[in-house]
Amino acid sequence: MNEPxxxxxxxxxxATVSGVERLGAYDLITALDRFxxxxxxxxxxxxxxxAREWGGGGDERPYLPRAFSYxxxxxxxxxxxxSFLLEAVGPGTERLSALAPEEDLxxxxxxxxxxxxxxxxxxPVLVGGGIGAAPLLCxxxxxxxxxxxxxxxxxxxxxxxxxxxxxxGPSAQVVTDDGxxxxxxxxTELLATELDDDPRxxxxxxxxxxxxxxxxxxxxxxxxxxxxxxESGMACGFGACFGCVVPTSNGYVRLCVDGPVINAAVLExxxxxxxxx
Amino acid sequence: MSDRSxxxxxxxxxxxxxxxSGTFDVIAARxxxxxxxxxxxxxxxxxxxxxxxxxxxxxxxxxxWETPAGLINSIGLPNKGLDGFLESDxxxxxxxxxxxxxxxxxxxxxxxxxxxxxxxELANLVAAVGERAEVAMxxxxxxxxxxxxxxxxxxxxxxxxxxLERVRPETTKPLIVKLTPNAVDPAAVAAAAQDAGADAVSLxxxxxxxxxxxxxxxxWLGGRAGGVSGPAVRAIAxxxxxxxxxxxxxxxxxxxxxxxxxxxxxxxxxxxxxIAVGTESFRDPTAGxxxxxxxxxxSLTGEPRQPASSTV
Numbered sequence: 115m116n117e118p119x120x121x122x123x124x125x126x127x128x129a130t131v132s133g134v135e136r137l138g139a140y141d142l143i144t145a146l147d148r149f150x151x152x153x154x155x156x157x158x159x160x161x162x163x164x165a166r167e168w169g170g171g172g173d174e175r176p177y178l179p180r181a182f183s184y185x186x187x188x189x190x191x192x193x194x195x196x197s198f199l200l201e202a203v204g205p206g207t208e209r210l211s212a213l214a215p216e217e218d219l220x221x222x223x224x225x226x227x228x229x230x231x232x233x234x235x236x237x238p239v240l241v242g243g244g245i246g247a248a249p250l251l252c253x254x255x256x257x258x259x260x261x262x263x264x265x266x267x268x269x270x271x272x273x274x275x276x277x278x279x280x281x282x283g284p285s286a287q288v289v290t291d292d293g294x295x296x297x298x299x300x301x302t303e304l305l306a307t308e309l310d311d312d313p314r315x316x317x318x319x320x321x322x323x324x325x326x327x328x329x330x331x332x333x334x335x336x337x338x339x340x341x342x343x344x345e346s347g348m349a350c351g352f353g354a355c356f357g358c359v360v361p362t363s364n365g366y367v368r369l370c371v372d373g374p375v376i377n378a379a380v381l382e383x384x385x386x387x388x389x390x391x
Numbered sequence: 392m393s394d395r396s397x398x399x400x401x402x403x404x405x406x407x408x409x410x411x412s413g414t415f416d417v418i419a420a421r422x423x424x425x426x427x428x429x430x431x432x433x434x435x436x437x438x439x440x441x442x443x444x445x446x447x448x449x450x451x452x453x454x455x456w457e458t459p460a461g462l463i464n465s466i467g468l469p470n471k472g473l474d475g476f477l478e479s480d481x482x483x484x485x486x487x488x489x490x491x492x493x494x495x496x497x498x499x500x501x502x503x504x505x506x507x508x509x510x511x512e513l514a515n516l517v518a519a520v521g522e523r524a525e526v527a528m529x530x531x532x533x534x535x536x537x538x539x540x541x542x543x544x545x546x547x548x549x550x551x552x553x554x555l556e557r558v559r560p561e562t563t564k565p566l567i568v569k570l571t572p573n574a575v576d577p578a579a580v581a582a583a584a585q586d587a588g589a590d591a592v593s594l595x596x597x598x599x600x601x602x603x604x605x606x607x608x609x610x611w612l613g614g615r616a617g618g619v620s621g622p623a624v625r626a627i628a629x630x631x632x633x634x635x636x637x638x639x640x641x642x643x644x645x646x647x648x649x650x651x652x653x654x655x656x657x658x659x660x661x662x663x664x665x666i667a668v669g670t671e672s673f674r675d676p677t678a679g680x681x682x683x684x685x686x687x688x689x690s691l692t693g694e695p696r697q698p699a700s701s702t703v
Contacts, residue, residue, distance in 0.1 A: 121425040124433070126675035163674070174459030177621060179674055222676060225423055347455045349462055350673035353419020356466045357455035365448055366469065371419045386452060 118155040118228035118375075122352075128165055128218045132195060138277030140245065141200045141211045142185065145219045148193035156253035157228030157343050157375040159183045161351040162198065164209050165218030176206035179222070181348045183249035183320070183374065185281070196221075199248040199278060225351045226374045229253050232316035233339045238264040241305050241329060243321020244275060249343050250320055251281055265308060265315075269301025269325070302328045309336055316341070317378075326384035333378055340378035344369055346386055360386050395687055399436070399642055399665055400565035400590040402500050402527050405492065406435035408655070408683040411620075411646050411669030412504040412530060412569065413440045413466065417487045418480065420676065432491035432499055433672065433679035436665075439484065441504040441532045442520065444512050446472035451613035456602040461621030461648070462670055463600045465614030468506065473519055485525035500527035502567065508538045510557040521562030528564055531555075531589075534571040534596050545596075546574040548583035555587030567644065570594035570635065572624075577631050578638040585639045593644035593667065594635060595628040621670040622648040629657055636662025650678070652685020659686075 133144035161179035168176060186197040202211040213219060229249075232238045238257050240250045247268055257264045266286040270276040273294035279286055289299040302325065309315060313336060319329040320343035333340040346358040351370045359366035360373070362380040367373070378384070395406035410433070417437060421428050449469030456463040471480060481503075489498035503520045507513025513531065520526055533545030533554060544550045551568065559566065568584040570577050572595040581592045597618020602611040610616070628647020636643045645663030649655050650671040658666045671678040 119422075121427070122423055124420070124424040124428050124431060124676045126677070169460065175457055177460050177674075178457050178462060347453055347457075349455055349464070349670075350676070352423040352676055353416045354414055354676075355455070355464065355673055356413075356416075356449060356469055357452075357464060359449070359452055359454065359469075361451075366452075368419070371422055 118157065118230060119226070120151050120154050120158060120224050122223050122225055123150060126220055126222050129196065129221055131213045131215050131217045131219055133197075134213065134215060137199075137280070138274035139201055139272070140275065140278050141202075142197055142281075143200055143210065143213055143219075144195050144197040145221075146190065146193045147196050147221065150194060150221075151224065152189050152194045154184060154187055154224035155228035156256055157183060157249050158224035158226050159351070159374055160196065160198070160221045160223030160225065161348075162210060163220045164213060165220045168209060168220075171205035171209055173205060176209060178206075178349050179220070179351070180206040180210065181345070181351055181370070183343060184224070185248040185251045186255070187252060199245055201245050222351060226370055227372070229318055229341055229343070229375050236314045236316045236339065237312070239305070239308055239315045239317050240264055240266045241301055241317060241319040241321070242266070242268045243301055243325040244270055246319075246321030246325070246343070247278055247282070248320070250318060253318060254282060267301055267304040267308065269299070269304075269321070270295065300328070301325065302332060305329065305332065309338060313338060319343070323385045330378045330381055330384045341375050342378050342381070342384055343375050344373055344384065344386065395683065397665065399644075400528060400567070402436070402565065404435045404500060404665070406683050407659070407665040408434055408679050408686070409436045409502070409644060409665055409667040410434045410438055410672060410679060411667045412438045412532065413468075414669035414672055416440065417484045421487055424676070429487050429490040431677060431680060432488075433677045434499065434668070435683065436500040436502055436527070437484070437488055438502040438530060438667070439504050440470055441468050441506045442470050442473060442476045442516065443468060443506050444473050444516060446470065446475055453611060453613055456611050456617070458600070458602070458619060458621070458623055461619055461623030462673070463602055463612065463617040463619050464597070465612035465617030467614055473516060477519065477523065481523060481525055497525065497527070501525055502528045502530050504530040504532050504569070506532040506535050508535060510537070510539070510554050513554055514558045514561050517558040517566070518561040521564045526564065528567060529562065530567040530569050530593065531558070532569050532596075534569070534573070543571065543573070545569070545571040545580060548576075548579045551580050552583040552587040555584055555589055559588035565590035567591040567593050569596055571596045572598050572627065572631055572647075578634045581635040581639050585641050589641060591642040591644060591664075592635060592639065593646065595624065595631055595647040598624055598627065620648070622650055624648050625654060629661060632658055632663055633661035649682065652682050652689050655682050655686045656689050
């Protein structure tokens with residue numbers, strides 16, 4: 115027990131957008147949550163929707179809220195400032211990316227279960243691909259505060275996407291698909307080098323399905339414990355719709371209540387289909 | 392405070408707002424929300440996910456597709472099977488429902504939804520679930536094929552009547568028949584269910600729907616096709632509820648895209664005795680409570696209701 119899960123109020127509530135920061139290909143949206151818990155756990159997520167004009171975009175969508183792990187949480191005098199990293203790839207993320215300061219953001223959360231501490235005798239290694247860097251940011255902060263800065267290895271598509279790496283500070287190693295920032299390489303190559311140097315590690319990974327599957331297979335082969343923050347199309351985020359299942363050795367499990375952070379050892383594959391946001 | 396209380400098939404309810412089967416999981420919601428869930432429980436009666444005789448894993452993912460103002464799901468009724476449900480889920484659900492309304496001995500009434508792939512199987516389920524004291528009512532999910540005849544039970548008045556005649560003697564508890572909107576004449580099915588001993592009908596279940604992968608043009612959903620729900624189906628649901636309510640004497644539970652008190656009032660105005668909230672709970676877990684409050688406000692004002700939407 116004692117799982118990293120902060121409970122959410124069941125009511126959908128409204129937070130106020132306080133900051134919109136453009137980070138190359140991404141937007142970092144910050145909203146002040148006055149009515150939620152002040153201690154979400156890194157890896158947990160929120161269901162987000164613009165409070166107004168949610169619908170009527172491309173294909174007359176969005177309709178459902180969108181699930182996002184929080185990237186950063188700061189306790190302020192009048193609430194919790196929650197930051198989310200977004201990329202406009204569909205009607206939901208397009209609307210969220212267009213949020214302006216003072217606009218209302220409807221949310222439910224924090225939901226799901228977050229990252230667990232590293233296995234005894236191992237050091238944490240954080241591996242992010244693209245927007246999957248988001249939940250690793252708050253986890254990096256927490257680990258740094260409690261046990262020293264963890265290794266952070268990030269891969270991005272292009273220089274525009276790699277601008278998000280600045281959030282992690284200078285110690286993060288970065289590679290890109292096109293070599294425009296850092297080496298032209300996959301982030302899993304950085305992981306291999308890291309484990310060659312010292313295999314006593316717990317891996318925390320978040321990124322696209324192909325990357326997570328590469329991390330899973332690699333860690334399984336090296337017998338290195340890994341926790342994967344996974345994504346799936348989700349309608350509700352609290353276990354009601356049964357839409358976000360992934361196959362595990364225990365059958366299908368719901369990412370929203372049994373994840374989104376999943377022990378890689380129970381997965382048959384990390385290749386699960388997401389839906390366009 | 393207005394008195395919202397009502398009754399359904401002789402079961403006293405604190406109000407008229409239920410959930411649609413398969414759209415809320417009390418056990419998972421308690422994990423996410425803790426005691427706040429039972430302190431502010433969203434529904435006046437709770438309908439379980441559908442239970443089948445054998446355990447089911449459900450359909451392979453992907454299971455969801457967002458449509459304009461709605462959702463297609465292809466979940467495939469994952470559940471622990473009758474024995475697993477009775478052993479572990481039922482006591483846990485009943486405990487949370489008891490805590491949700493301490494003013495009643497058993498708390499919020501529980502409706503258990505069951506589905507059988509043949510009449511005898513359905514009868515076994517009804518008998519086993521019906522004898523449990525925690526269960527106030529049963530709902531028959533008849534949106535499945537009868538393996539003996541190949542016909543979808545709820546799509547056909549004769550199949551529905553035969554199923555009801557078979558299961559009716561198995562329990563004295565109220566039996567609700569969940570009607571499928573994918574029938575030629577849902578009102579005829581409702582009438583057949585009533586004549587064969589149903590105590591109430593509920594509708595609509597989801598409408599059949601499909602989505603293709605944007606690139607490959609293959610079915611997106613792991614189960615190939617699925618069921619459409621949400622505001623996209625509300626107008627269709629309202630018409631079917633009106634048609635059924637005009638045809639039967641037994642109570643009708645109306646649902647289909649209800650997202651506000653005004654929508655709920657529309658369904659009540661065409662003859663529903665109670666309403667259920669489904670997909671809207673996905674957007675807001677406590678939508679049921681909000682809709683109940685909005686509905687109570689509407690009845691308090693006593694003014695002629697504005698239509699929920701119009702073309703003007």
